[in-house]
Amino acid sequence: xxxxxxxxxxxxxxxxxxxxxxxxxxxxxxxxxxxxxxxxxxxxxxxxxxxxxxxxxxxxxxxxxxxxxxxxxxxxxxxxxxxxxxxxxxxxxxxxxxxxxxxxxxxxxxxxxxxxxxxxxxxxxxxxxxxxxxxxxxxxxxxxxxxxxxxxxxxxxxxxxxxxxxxxxxxxxxxxxxxxxxxxxxxxxxxxxxxxxxxxxxxxxxxxxxxxxxxxxxxxxxxxxxxxxxxxxxxxxxxxxxxxxxxxxxxxxxxxxxxxxxxxxxxxxxxxxxxxxxxxxxxxxxxxxxxxxxxxxxxxxxxxxxx
Amino acid sequence: xxxxxxxxxxxxxxxxxxxxxxxxxxxxxxxxxxxxxxxxxxxxxxxxxxxxxxxxxxxxxxxxxxxxxxxxxxxxxxxxxxxxxxxxxxxxxxxxxxxxxxxxxxxxxxxxxxxxxxxxxxxxxxxxxxxxxxxxxxxxxxxxxxxxxxxxxxxxxxxxxxxxxxxxxxxxxxxxxxxxxxxxxxxxxxxxxxxxxxxxxxxxxxxxxxxxxxxxxxxxxxxxxxxxxxxxxxxxxxxxxxxxxxxxxxxxxxxxxxxxxxxxxxxxxxxxxxxxxxxxxxxxxxxxxxxxxxxxxxxxxxxxxxx
Numbered sequence: 001x002x003x004x005x006x007x008x009x010x011x012x013x014x015x016x017x018x019x020x021x022x023x024x025x026x027x028x029x030x031x032x033x034x035x036x037x038x039x040x041x042x043x044x045x046x047x048x049x050x051x052x053x054x055x056x057x058x059x060x061x062x063x064x065x066x067x068x069x070x071x072x073x074x075x076x077x078x079x080x081x082x083x084x085x086x087x088x089x090x091x092x093x094x095x096x097x098x099x100x101x102x103x104x105x106x107x108x109x110x111x112x113x114x115x116x117x118x119x120x121x122x123x124x125x126x127x128x129x130x131x132x133x134x135x136x137x138x139x140x141x142x143x144x145x146x147x148x149x150x151x152x153x154x155x156x157x158x159x160x161x162x163x164x165x166x167x168x169x170x171x172x173x174x175x176x177x178x179x180x181x182x183x184x185x186x187x188x189x190x191x192x193x194x195x196x197x198x199x200x201x202x203x204x205x206x207x208x209x210x211x212x213x214x215x216x217x218x219x220x221x222x223x224x225x226x227x228x229x230x231x232x233x234x235x236x237x238x239x240x241x242x243x244x245x246x247x248x249x250x251x252x253x254x255x256x257x258x259x260x261x262x263x264x265x266x267x268x269x270x271x272x273x274x275x276x277x278x279x280x281x282x283x284x285x286x287x288x289x290x291x292x293x294x295x296x297x298x299x300x301x302x303x304x305x306x307x
Numbered sequence: 308x309x310x311x312x313x314x315x316x317x318x319x320x321x322x323x324x325x326x327x328x329x330x331x332x333x334x335x336x337x338x339x340x341x342x343x344x345x346x347x348x349x350x351x352x353x354x355x356x357x358x359x360x361x362x363x364x365x366x367x368x369x370x371x372x373x374x375x376x377x378x379x380x381x382x383x384x385x386x387x388x389x390x391x392x393x394x395x396x397x398x399x400x401x402x403x404x405x406x407x408x409x410x411x412x413x414x415x416x417x418x419x420x421x422x423x424x425x426x427x428x429x430x431x432x433x434x435x436x437x438x439x440x441x442x443x444x445x446x447x448x449x450x451x452x453x454x455x456x457x458x459x460x461x462x463x464x465x466x467x468x469x470x471x472x473x474x475x476x477x478x479x480x481x482x483x484x485x486x487x488x489x490x491x492x493x494x495x496x497x498x499x500x501x502x503x504x505x506x507x508x509x510x511x512x513x514x515x516x517x518x519x520x521x522x523x524x525x526x527x528x529x530x531x532x533x534x535x536x537x538x539x540x541x542x543x544x545x546x547x548x549x550x551x552x553x554x555x556x557x558x559x560x561x562x563x564x565x566x567x568x569x570x571x572x573x574x575x576x577x578x579x580x581x582x583x584x585x586x587x588x589x590x591x592x593x594x595x596x597x598x599x600x601x602x603x604x605x606x607x608x609x610x611x612x613x614x
Binding site: 185222263 | 534
């Protein structure tokens with residue numbers, strides 16, 4: 001069985017949307033990535049840190065889904081990373097209301113021996129120094145996938161560029177791709193970002209889908225148009241988790257197979273946004289996932305006979 | 308050969324974009340629709356009005372492409388409709404700088420006898436009263452397609468709703484679909500709009516593609532990601548022209564064939580935006596169009612074997 005290593009935050013989130021709000025609930029990039037990847041029959045492990053205020057029940061939710069938590073440090077007397085945000089009416093933009101780094105401030109990742117030979121490494125959004133340290137600890141992975149955001153472009157650009165130069169795939173949203181490249185056209189932006197290192201660039205456009213770039217080829221996966229979007233939190237991480245989970249499971253990192261991975265990622269992300277936080281991802285059944293995959297096919301496949 | 312009737316403005320446009328600006332050039336919804344539809348081997352005619360300030364050269368550009376202009380009234384001493392607009396940096400939003408209705412103010416459309424039995428009728432964006440009059444003049448067309456915009460929702464909603472109740476397909480942009488339906492979710496918006504009359508709803512999302520809704524089915528065509536977008540003017544009309552041109556040519560108005568029509572429309576629209584005004588559409592060759600259609604297939608087609 002192929003192995004997936006995930007590094008990313010395991011955290012508390014408090015979320016406000018036009019449809020309601022939550023108290024502190026289970027959140028964090030590492031959590032969403034792991035829950036999404038756990039839809040596939042793979043061996044996965046999370047490297048992260050929490051305080052001892054983090055409930056055992058939340059940890060059990062992950063281990064119940066065969067997510068290995070040997071790499072999850074629990075800091076005695078420490079407080080878990082906390083993020084709070086409010087979404088605007090369009091659900092595409094949000095304000096951060098509060099960020100408490102807590103134990104994340106001094107986090108030094110420790111990749112368990114059993115995951116140092118992981119096939120695929122998913123670097124969730126975190127300080128580039130943490131991402132670099134994880135890259136240094138793994139031995140010849142087949143594929144390293146990086147997720148990051150504008151916050152690190154603003155504050156740690158040099159370090160981030162070092163990380164970018166060492167990865168195979170970068171996932172980034174459209175505005176961030178523009179910021180990183182200085183190009184408005186996403187085609188040009190992707191080309192400039194490929195020049196920084198990654199062979200593959202995935203540009204996430206939220207409700208407008210995701211683009212995969214490789215050399216001069218492009219592939220596009222729409223987001224499934226939904227009746228209701230309750231909470232976009234974690235959608236990008238769920239997408240990434242589906243992407244790497246599928247690639248790990250199929251053990252095939254060709255461009256053709258990455259197209260499928262993008263579709264699987266979009267499919268899983270479409271569930272994530274239908275409930276608050278991780279609720280929907282914790283209660284997904286395989287039948288539902290497969291059925292929606294058929295909707296994705298119906299949504300995008302056509303038959304034109306080209307001469 | 309199947310017949311397509313087009314009603315829409317034939318006009319002068321003056322356009323400013325971040326890449327440059329034009330003086331008065333050939334424009335108008337009817338023009339863009341006709342140029343796009345002329346890519347197909349069909350019989351098409353335009354119903355519209357211009358002043359005698361409109362150059363014969365511009366009319367020749369249409370008749371050279373087998374567009375019948377019997378239904379184009381030329382008002383002696385009248386001035387042609389003029390629109391001027393400026394696009395913002397994102398190219399998705401624009402300000403109207405000037406609108407001079409001129410001969411359009413008193414326009415009473417006259418469908419030539421030879422086009423009263425058209426198979427497909429394309430009602431380009433115009434006063435709903437003009438659209439209603441054209442509907443009254445045609446005899447049992449197989450399909451009536453309506454394009455409209457928020458301006459008529461604000462000023463002539465009752466009349467517009469009469470038109471909507473009489474058409475088979477409506478094409479409308481995402482913001483307008485939300486305004487017309489009062490629903491933010493495009494899935495819900497399309498359902499409410501279908502309840503107003505049309506069996507098919509096409510929601511145009513500009514650079515984010517187009518959605519086709521029919522009963523509880525959906526189809527999505529992306530916009531082709533481009534190196535450069537010089538001028539979005541006419542893209543929606545070019546899309547509509549490709550859509551109805553393909554349907555007229557294939558003489559098949561099934562949902563399956565409408566998917567192809569949406570792809571053809573998106574394909575042609577992707578050319579329109581690459582130069583100012585109609586320039587690119589006037590110089591398209593079939594080889595180029597077919598080649599890009601292959602790019603559309605590569606962009607969206609994937610092979611997942613569902614159990």
